[in-house]
Amino acid sequence: MRRGYFVKNSIAFVCMVVSLCCFLILFLSTLKLPEVSSSNDAVRSHRTTKDRKFSENWHLGMFGNMLVEMLPQDLAFTIFVPSEKAFWRDLRLNVNESFAAENINNTYAIVSRVLGFSAVPRALTSDAVPVGKEISYDSLSGFTLYISKAVNGKIVVNRVQSESLDRRKGEIVVHIMDGVIMDADFKQSVQPDYDEGR
Missing domain, CATH: 1.20.5 (Single alpha-helices involved in coiled-coils or other helix-helix interfaces)
Incomplete structure (x- = not known):
């Protein structure tokens, strides 16, 4: 026992x-x-890093920043922002004249119209665009954007080629373009009158 x-x-x-x-x-x-932070803190930290990268590494210019700031930062958008040079060349907008008291309302009207033509309510990076194939999306204004990728990796939207791709600010994907994306009516209304200089 x-x-x-x-x-x-x-x-x-x-x-x-x-x-x-x-x-x-x-x-x-x-x-x-x-210690593991909550998922909201991790997302916020990731966004802060992306926002810092956005502002430090490249320059959108005054009008490009206006376009991006008009969109909510927490929703997925893609915007094809004209370069500073394109704003001047295609729309004759420059910072000194456009923000004068007599031109400010006209400037905001033009920039908001450009936003309607160049923003898509979805995140679209350059990787999502196949080389040699054309995809299409409706912009915020209902204007159809025909998007393709050239062999050199640049995106082409309605025959306007990109200068810089896949930048982010919050949930917004930003592509800087070498031109302004717009419909024919708007283009005709903002085209400079070349006869004035003669």
């Missing part, structure tokens, strides 16, 4: 020691785990 008692006690003792060791390992491992 004494011997059976010892065997029973030793099995119980071993089970207790193994259980305590497992509990101790589990307890110590939870103490050493790094």
Whole structure:
């Protein structure tokens, strides 16, 4: 009887020691785990990093920043922003004249119209555009954008080629274009009158 008692006690003792060791390992491992932030904090941190990269590495210009700021930062959009040179060449907008008191309303009207033609309510990176194939999306104004990718990797939207691709600000994907995307009526209304200079 004494011997059976010892065997029973030793099995119980071993089970207790193994259980305590497992509990101790589990307890110590939870103490050493790094603190995990909530998913909202991680997304916010990721967005802050993207926003910093957006503003430090490239320059949109005054009108490009206006376009991007008109969109909500927390929704997925793609915007094909004209370069500063394109704003001047195609629309004759420059910062000094456009923000004069007498021109400010006209400037905002033109820029908001450009936004309607050049923004798509979805995130569209250059990787999503196949080389040699054309895809189409409706812009915010309902204007159809025909998007393709050239062999050199540049995106072409309605025959306007990109200068810089896949920049982000919040959830917005920004492509800088070497031209202004617009319909024929708007183009005719903003085209400079070349006869004035003669």
